[in-house]
Amino acid sequence: MALRNIVKIGDPILNKKCRVVEKFDDKLSNLIDDMFETMYDANGVGLAAPQVGMLKRVVVIDVGDGPMELVNPEITLTEGEQKEYEGCLSVPGKQGMCIRPAKVQVKAQDRHGKWQVFTGEHLKARCFCHELDHLDGILFTSKVIGKLEG
Structure with missing residues (x-):
């Protein structure tokens, strides 16, 4: 595993749409492992592949x-609504109030291609x-209600 550099706001890769992953191989597993290590090192709860310079549809999350x-x-599936502050490892030191669904269901594959379903609230x-x-090249800064703080 290795730490990767986190791409910061202003880098055009953050505004590009990622490609679907079709090869489930060691390269993908290494990317996922590196993303976890990078996220934990930065004290984040989520990290997407474009944030480490890769235009692949890959995300890692650990909210505890x-x-x-x-x-x-x-x-x-989405249900309800919540209004909370968000921040981003690619936008260091800034946060803003965003409206998101209160409950979300996600279908995704793992590093081996097996489909699974996750449900999350809050x-x-x-x-x-x-x-x-x-x-999809969208930063939370475009969803902030009011102004960005920090």
Whole structure:
């Protein structure tokens, strides 16, 4: 495993749409392992592949109840609404109030290509939405109500 550099706001890769993962191999496993190590080292709860310079539909999340690897994730269900502050490892020192669904269900593959379903509420739901937005080139800064703080 290795730490990767986290891409910061202003880098055009953060505004690009990621490609679907079709090869489930050692290269993908290494990317996922590196992303977890990088996220934990930066004290984050989620990290998307474009944040480490890779245009692949890969996300890692750990909001405190164990690590989740999401390859080719899709939101399949949303319920309710929550309004909370968000930050981002690619936008250091800044945060802003965002509206997200209160409950989110995501279908995704693991590093071996096996499909699974995850459901999250509160922080996990926000994290799912925030990280999956990264895969479509969307930063939380475009969803901030009011102004960015910090």
